[in-house]
Amino acid sequence: MTALPLPHPVPATTEGTTIPYPDEPVALLQLDGADPVEAASAVYREVRRGRRVVAVACGHPRAGVRLAAALDAIGVAAVPPPPGEAVLRPGVTIVPGPETVHGRLRSGPARVLRIALAGCGVVGGGVLPRLLADVRFEVVGVLVRDPDKAREPAIPAGLAVSDPAALLAREPDVLVEAISDASTGLALIRAALTRGVDVVSANKQAVGADLPALTALARAAGARLLYSASVGGGAPLVETVRRARTHGAVVRIEAVLNGTCNFILNRLAEGRSFDDALAAAREAGFAEADPTADLTGLDAAAKLAILSHEALGGRLVVGSVSREALARDGVLPDGRVRQLARLDVHSGEAGIALRAVDDDPLFADLADEWNALRVTTGDGRVFTARGRGAGRTPTAESVWADLVDLAEAGRCPKENAAGPCEPAASRR
Structure with a gap:
């Protein structure tokens, strides 16, 4: 790992005991089990805010089972409390509710948000059907390379465009940026923010290139830049770092x-x-046709730069992060190996390396596409998070959570530009 000059160094302290749920408030949700995807979204948004959740599943005899399955697809574990044990426990607890739901929990939108969607691949294709079905949003354009290409999900007539300028000319309130090309994505984000258009991005290479500059641009233009989906897919890694920073210096x-x-x-x-492992990753939908960014650690380095900004402010240059590649002819350490990203303020080290983690339960049993995070603060507190870090459903869910926060906040105060945005009732 390479030593780098990192902002805001703090005195060294002794690491303390892991505190996975420090000072964690509780959300009690009554959910309509007739729509488990929407119900899971409501739970997920509370989880990523750092809250324990008691979910009362109503409206269907198997509402709790369906909700648990929808949450698992995102990467959120939820179970009913064992007999005789307390309902209020860490994480998410599902309890059965009445089979009749009185009234709808969602009120009509104060204002419909005009959405421009850039990209209709894995992530954009997961978000588009939900946008089209939700009265809080109006899709005004979808940016794709070939507007005439047949695709699933289908883009409604008149919405597909191939020119980024034409997309922004449709005067959206929010740009959802979910394209794979870093330079095009970055240019589009900058153009949108300059116009005062809010941006929700899943593009880690674009966001991680120079997040402080993008944040400053958003603030100057009175826009918001939300990018939770750019790190960790459905795992709330950005939110966990933010929460740790509120408790002490990271x-x-x-x-x-x-x-x-x-x-x-x-x-x-x-x-x-x-070769078989890489082919299996492609078949599962996790590896791109060209997996170079993943295998060389470039993808992880961009994500580490984003987390570094959340933790410390300032800029961690992606190209300066040391990286060890996962290669066909490489020799791995003995034991359970992970591609581990590490940032240490005391030593100034930042890097991506292949490390054995047999004695570290947070990482050792990490399944398939899952991501995990440990953040340590100067007073010894340790914050952790795990979840599905790749795939359409978890990443699209993270994008969706940002969009719903925008919709329910009614475009929250501009002093919150480029930061998290919560409904007015949740802000303190």
């Missing part, structure tokens, strides 16, 4: 940030060849 970040590499490393541990 001194260390350790994380598994790339679901593709984690999937491949698990297959290698089973004795499969590198």
Whole structure:
């Protein structure tokens, strides 16, 4: 790992006991089990705010089972409390509610948000159907390379465009940026923010390139930049770092940030060849046709730069982060190996390396595409998070959560630009 000059160094302290749920408030939700996807979204948004959740599943005899399955697809574990045990426990607890739901929990939108969607691939294609079905949003354009190409989900007539300028000319309130190209995505984000258009992005390379500059641009233009989906898919890694920072100065970040590499490393541990493991990752939808960014650690480095900004402010240059590649002819350490991202304020080290983690339960049993994060503060507190770090459903859910926060906040005060945005009732 390479030593880098990191902002805001703090005195060293002794690391303390892990505190996975420090000072955690509780959300009690009554949910309509007739729509488990929408119900899971409501739970997920509370989880990523750092709250324990008691979910009362109503409206269907199997509402709780359906809700648990929808949450698992995102990467949120939820179970009914065992007989005789307390309902109020860490994480998410599902309890049965009445089969009749009185009234709808969602009120009509104060104002419909005009949405421009850039990209209709894995992530954009997961968000589009929900946008089209939700009265809080109006899709005004969808940016794709070939507007005439047949695709699933289908883009409604008149919405597909191939020119980024034409997309922004449709005067959206929010740009949802979910394209794979870093330079195009970054240019589009900058153009939108300059116009005062809010941006929700899942593009880690674009966001991680120079997040402080993008944040400053958003603030100057009175826009908001939300990017939770750019790190960790459905795992609330950005929110966990933010929460840790409110409790004390962050001194260390350790994380598994790339679901593709984690999937491949698990297959290698089973004795499969590198080529077979990579093919399985592609078949599962985690590895791109060109997996170079994943295998060389570039993807994880961009995500580490984003988490560094959340923890410390300032800029961690992606190109300066040391990276160890996962390669066909590489020699791995003995034991359970992870592609581990690490940022240490005391030593100034920042890097991506292949490390054995047998004695670390947070990382050792990490399944397939899952990501995990440990954040340590100067007073010894340790904050952790885990979840599905890749795939359409978890990443699209993270984008959706940002969008719903915008819709329910009614475009929250501009002093919150480029920061988290919560409904007025949740802000303190």
